[in-house]
Amino acid sequence: MTWGMEGVGDLVELSVSAWVNSPPIDLADLRGRVVMIETFQMLCPGCISHGLPLAQRVHRSFPDGEVTVLGLHTVFEHHDVMGPDALAVFVAEYRIEFPVGVDRNEGRGIPETMGRYGLRGTPSTLLLDREGRLRRSIFGAVDDLSLGVLLGRLLSEDTPAETA
């Protein structure tokens, strides 16, 4: 694990075809908050055993939303059995409390947001700063301690209002 943040680019908006647990969300509207996006597939074992429980712990640790957690269902395989109906049951059965977006996918391949962010697979954890800019993208399991350090550093950065 390295602790440095990645180079800062522009905000890259999500492309979501449907939301569960929430009305539509634009990253631009979350400006001022640190954002964690947990990308997953509902039949990906590592997502179920590790990524989503971790996202749930972060969500509950910041009830005021200072760190805002979003799930993103980035289906890139087995599309037929991980459609919106199946996802809705999954989110309900697993009692996932944070908003979950369906990464838009017109065809059969890589969905749109996954492509924009250049993700390699699931689970991937994306950390965005208070300006909505991607600062870390982690493929695979990240431990709680390391994720906490990264969140703590992002939380310590000035808010846009303060820097404007």
Place this chain on the structure above:
Amino acid sequence: MTWGMEGVGDLVELSVSAWVNSPPIDLADLRGRVVMIETFQMLCPGCISHGLPLAQRVHRSFPDGEVTVLGLHTVFEHHDVMGPDALAVFVAEYRIEFPVGVDRNEGRGIPETMGRYGLRGTPSTLLLDREGRLRRSIFGAVDDLSLGVLLGRLLSEDTPAETA
């Protein structure tokens, strides 16, 4: 946990519409082996986190099949998103190694084997003796130590050949 075995009845055959990982299996053909049937639904969190990993551990602990582990997909809700295609993906992604049967269900309600065995939900763990007779039915989580004791007791019973 009580350690006594339940009253002994007759062998109750499975009703399975399809098998994954295996040609069709009749309990009658497993006579002489202790059998553990792990019933589950692929979108049941307790089955994923507890029941199936436990079944996997038992399966690997008895490579000679002296304890034979079977999975049974007893879908009694959300039938549309837990069909045979979804189950096949699930079994492959989770690398489940033992045979998994689909509990036959002509309608929308309780599937046939679940009804025959009077199960209350998922996960349920069924333990059958060497004669194929149900000796314990456990609804919900069972710990490894207790399950081991029950299996050890069933393994100590005479085989049919010896009693005939």
Place this chain on the structure above:
Amino acid sequence: MTWGMEGVGDLVELSVSAWVNSPPIDLADLRGRVVMIETFQMLCPGCISHGLPLAQRVHRSFPDGEVTVLGLHTVFEHHDVMGPDALAVFVAEYRIEFPVGVDRNEGRGIPETMGRYGLRGTPSTLLLDREGRLRRSIFGAVDDLSLGVLLGRLLSEDTPAETA
């Protein structure tokens, strides 16, 4: 893990210089019960993280004592800092509920019971049948499922009274 029991010898009595949590115990007096002896040293990390918690789970799973759990403090190194006073604090702080004996050690080397049973180190788990005869000796970590199977098999054996 193999499931066969080891060759049956005679009962080998403990040599204990002091007991915590209990008046003196002779194995001969436990005839009729399956006995698990968990040998440990209070500053052995594997004993603390694995062996003693497992022994505690077995102890609690058989409140009627059908499986009787004993601890045995087999100190073979660092004798000065693992004496009886330190052990008494340890047992109290860790809330160990079963009887713990101090393996007698007149010198500085291997204590007496450890020698009699030919133990290689700590933790070692000894399983005795209803006649008090050693049937399995396991050095190092044993998983709950496997231990349960072994206990279940020993529990299924006839009691001395029945065989006499």
Place this chain on the structure above:
Amino acid sequence: MTWGMEGVGDLVELSVSAWVNSPPIDLADLRGRVVMIETFQMLCPGCISHGLPLAQRVHRSFPDGEVTVLGLHTVFEHHDVMGPDALAVFVAEYRIEFPVGVDRNEGRGIPETMGRYGLRGTPSTLLLDREGRLRRSIFGAVDDLSLGVLLGRLLSEDTPAETA
């Protein structure tokens, strides 16, 4: 868990009668680094199962010492069986890699550093900023995620050199 840091006071130096794994350390010499002090007693179960493993994880996560981890043996009970000789065996057996100090205790009661910092018991986790000032004192278990956030925030603060 609240995320705010506590009021900033002066650096409070340790009072240590002996060090294991290290030559003597003064907090003043660690200026510029974030410091985590894990206070424990070697026969405190919560310290063994939770506090020290967590400290070990933090120590390994920052091999460059940007977060410097120290252990402090704050014995306030059972002094006879938790002396320096016993501690040395404990540190070796548990393969604790970071420096461990013995909190100075001339009498039988609360040791000196424990008193200076007003600690309530063990385990307690102390977080010091780059100026060596106490910013958080946590009694009991703290989870990895929360500790990480606090460390991340302290790491984001300017170093003394930068502020001078």
